[in-house]
Amino acid sequence: MPYDVVIVGAGPAGLSAAIRLKQAAAAREAEISVCVLEKGSEVGAHILSGATIDPQALDELLPDWRDDGCPLAEVPVTNNLHWVLTKKGKFNLPHLWTPPFLHNKGTYTGSLGNLCRWLAGKAEELGVEIFPGFAAAEVLFNEDGSVKGVATGDMGVARDGTHKGDYQPGLELHAKYTFFSEGCRGHLSKEMMRIFDLRADCDPQVYGLGVKELWDIDPELHQPGTVIHTQGWPLTEHGANGGGWIYHQANGQVSIGFVTWLNYTNPYVSPFQEMQKWKTHPQVAALLKGGKRVSYGARAISDGGYQSLPKLVFPGGALIGDSAGFLNVPRIKGTHTAMKSGMMAADAAVEAIVSQRQHDELTGYTAAYDQSWVKKELSIVRNVVPLVKKFGDFLGSGLAGITMWAEYLGLKMPFTLHHHPDHETLWRKDLVRKIDYPKPDGVLTFDRLSSVFLSNTNHEEDQPVHLTLKDPSVPVEYDLPMYDEPAQRYCPAGVYEIVGEDTGDPKFVINAQNCVHCKTCDIKDPTQNINWVVPEGGGGPNYPNM
Incomplete structure (x- = not known):
């Protein structure tokens, strides 16, 4: 199937x-064919974010969105708070201490999944073809090495590799240019970075894991438009970093969540259980009292920012959105920068196609980024994450605040601090204290399996396991004695477990049907032995409004 651009x-x-x-294309009076492949069962099924969104890119793309039925317009942010938590108390960080771009003025809070559904409708009105339930599984190349397009995965393949009765081979989609917009740690994007050495001149990407829940709360406690961010407890008990969010959204719901940066050192840290523990803080628990949890999900996010952005283009294609890593961590926002990156790549592709070029490097995209507000925004905050990691949550945050103020006022810092890979940070289990997390009460705190149930996750069980091991012996022979196999704890969906250890015959079990596609295993596994590849199209979570 030939197209001008495949996304x-x-x-x-x-x-x-x-x-x-x-x-x-319309502005140039040209016809350009566009196809979008989506591995989720529908647009939005795999989309998860807090989300508080800066509308800057949306204003550029569709200026009339507020009056055109866009669900994001329902709840503008009216109140912004930042809590520094101790075990039992909190300190409100005054607005005067933080630069204005952290104050959320002019932003909106709502479901990013629903925004994507609305954007998909707008795209289809313009003639874009969108194919949900089709997972891009392989990159295709021309004879000269440039990207030719992608192939979707075969359907109806049994776990042993044989073809079932409903077998259907994948489709080849050829394009003049292919955009990779898979989100954080996309498996094809990762291949593009390796094949074209796109990370040669940048820092390694670093990540956080966001665990999110939606709650229906007591109407008397609901304050639409109030957004709260927290830092400090409970991660400070383990020398780790991250923080929480509480967003009062439409229909009496709050979006709550907790991000654990994946550079933590103690292999007994469980980001899922840190989130559950965070909910027991008196301030958070009081908000949720009498409420009901209605949805759950988890997703890794790219935290590296400015210095971790790879080369964005290669012959025949480009990386856009969180596949490249445009998140602004201090603002806890990446939707606007992701959208703008796609727009810049699109402009470059239209120019190339109208000029009758194809399969070359879209240098116009790189040039546009270099002159954009995206680069400026990311540059201002480039030292925040490294400072917090180096000096700790409180001193590091103070130093980060000073650098942000300086950069905001035009005093560019003469240095850029660097990142180190998350999978290299774990200490041996004998060097750390084992963490005893409280048991879930089923009212405020929950276990992983009941949480996965709320994510509506489903995979065809008789299919090849999409969580592949480069060496099947490593989990038991190396990771277990060295780190007590940390995959048992860093996975927020209970995919990995060790069984038979009490009888002296430990085995590493992969419950792939539980996978919510967060990509944490692909990131944090200390030997990089786990490689996440796409399952059969349509598999995974089915988030209704995350």
Whole structure:
């Protein structure tokens, strides 16, 4: 199936690119065919974010969105708070201590999944073809080594590799340019970085794991438009970093969640259980009292920012959105920068296609980024994450605040601090204290399996396991004695477990059907032995409004 542009992933970056391609082509009185592949069962099924969104890119893309039925317009942010938590108390960080760009003025809070569904409708109105339930499984190349397109995965393949009765081979989609918009740690994007050495001149990417729940709460406690961010407890008990969010959204719901940066050192840390423990803080527990948890999900996020951005282009394609890593960590926002990246790549592709070029490098995208507000925004905050990691949550945050103020006022810092890979940070289990997390009460705190149930996760069980091991012996022979096999704890869906250890015959079990596609295992595994690849199209979580 030939197209001018194929886009892998119907997230905010991919859909913004699709819309901009059609807009720019129309302005040039040209016809450009665009296809978007989405591995989820529908657009939005795999989308998860807090989310508080800066509308800057949306204003550029679709200026009338507020009056055009966009669900994001329902709840503008009206109150912004930042809590520094201790075990029992909190300190409100005054606005005067933080630069204005952290104050959330002019932002909106709501479901990023629903925003993507709305964007998909706008794209289809312009003639974009969107195929949900089709996972791009392989990159195709021309004879000269440039990207030719992608192939979707075969359907109806049994676990042993044989073809079942409903077998259907994958489709090849050829394109003049292919955009990879898979989100954080996309498996094809990872291949592009390796094949074209796109990370040669940048820092390694670093990550956090966000665990999210939606709650229906007591109407008397609901304050639409109030957004709260927290830092400090409980991660400070383990020398780890991250923080929580509480967003009062539409329909009496709050989005709550907790991000654990994946550079932590203690292999007994469980990001899922840290989130459950965070909910027991008196301030958070009081808000949720009498409420009901209605949804659950988890997703890794790219935290590296400015210095971890890879080369964005290669012959025949480009990385956009969180596949490249445009998140602004201090603002806890990446939707606007992701959307803008897709728009810049789209403009460059239209120029190339109208000029009758194909399969070359879209240098216009790189040039546009270099002159964009995206680069400026990421540059201002580039030292925040390294400072917090180096000096700890409180001193590091203070130093980070000073650098942000200086950069905001035009005093550019003469240095850029660097990142180190998350999978290299774990200490041996004999060097750390084992963490005893409280048992869930089923009212405020919960276990992983009941949580996965709320994510509506489903995979065809008789299919090849999509969580592959480069060496099947490593989990038991190396990771277990060295780190007590940390995959048992860093996975927020209970995918990995060791069984038979009490009888002296330990075995590493992968419950792939539980996978919520967060990618944490692919990131944090200390020997990089776990490689996440796409399962059969349509598998995974089915988030209704995350």
